[in-house]
Amino acid sequence: MSAYQHILIVDDSPTSRMIIERCVQMCGLEPQHFYHAENGIEALGILSETSAIDLIITDINMPKMDGQTFVRLLKNRDETREIPVIITSSIADSSFEPEMSQLGVMAVVKKPVSPEKLVGPLGVEQ
């Protein structure tokens, strides 16, 4: 059984959330539940209601609360600090990467997300 059973996907695009969900499944993971949030505020709401989340995959460029702010808040809270985070971004070599890496983000995956790009960060054997 995979270590990731409850995955929170944060992205304002339903298309993008669906692609990520498919890619996770195509990596061979079979999580019990995918949670979806459109932005950082919604994601924090979900995290305050459940302690089950064991992986977060978040976009950077989102309305209301962007991915950078969301990750900063997440990593400042005792309850959520240890949850592994993968960032997805359409921009390569972005200026936010050093700070995110310092905060303990597992990986930054360039969009469009594909199973090949996720297997490494997810620790899945091909």
Place this chain on the structure above:
Amino acid sequence: MKDTFQREKAAQILQDCISSVLAEMAFMDALPSSLQEPLHENKETLNASIDILTPLSCNLEIATSRLLCERIIDILYFDTEETVKHKLAEDTLLEILNIIAGQFLSAYFGQGAVIQLELPRLVYIQDDKSKDTAVQVLMDVEGEHFLASLSSVRYRY
């Protein structure tokens, strides 16, 4: 920092980005097409636009048929109701634009460039007055046109 694009370089990179994004996202082939051909006569066209703040104030707009967006949805989602598909077509176009813009800027300006994008939005009414089109690329995506226009933006303060 330059205040405009090198047209040929920008057009080539934009073409490459469109091809790679559509191939990766939807397994579709995008090939250069002639700009003389009419764009989607008798077909509903969707337009999406994204403002780029840095490294250069500009705007990238894409236009394609709703039919192409719905075909992409058919690939991404399996069984989708027509009403849902109609709504998702617009979101899919916005996401494609977001990714093309990010890839284009990363490829054009190279490593270390600080890139800031606004959120992509749908365009219903064209406001050409404040735009100055620098590069236009027309692609044929499996029989459907896909037009990308890169413009410098004159901001009014």
